Amino acid sequence: MALLDAQHRAMTDLINDLHQAVDGGADPEVTGKLFSELVAVTVQHFATEEALFPEVHYPEADHHRAWHHKLRKELAVLASEVASGWRKVDTDLIDWLKGWFVNHVVVADRPFALAVRGAFPDASIRNQAL
Numbered sequence: 328m329a330l331l332d333a334q335h336r337a338m339t340d341l342i343n344d345l346h347q348a349v350d351g352g353a354d355p356e357v358t359g360k361l362f363s364e365l366v367a368v369t370v371q372h373f374a375t376e377e378a379l380f381p382e383v384h385y386p387e388a389d390h391h392r393a394w395h396h397k398l399r400k401e402l403a404v405l406a407s408e409v410a411s412g413w414r415k416v417d418t419d420l421i422d423w424l425k426g427w428f429v430n431h432v433v434v435a436d437r438p439f440a441l442a443v444r445g446a447f448p449d450a451s452i453r454n455q456a457l
Contacts, residue, residue, distance in 0.1 A: 348361060
């Protein structure tokens, strides 16, 4: 589905931007802003997926929603730590972000993607925001 793909691309771009900013020695204000934007895009992405669960009759919706909830909580803690200056956006955090993103797209979203394709065989026409 084009909307979900666009959100995944935005998340990838933000993680890459963060990596470049950290490697380039960017000011913590810059990396903090990028991280906050990534968190916002991720939270919106999860909401988009969750809005589709009933439409596609996704059988793993409860499990997937619980996974989103856990990740939202982790991201909220990290965002608070970054915003307060207690934690820097560094290579360790970026490695963690890359790990969860790959797990999200490759592992967690695979069955959901199959459900979406089954419910909307011509998903390219379903680009509107939910």
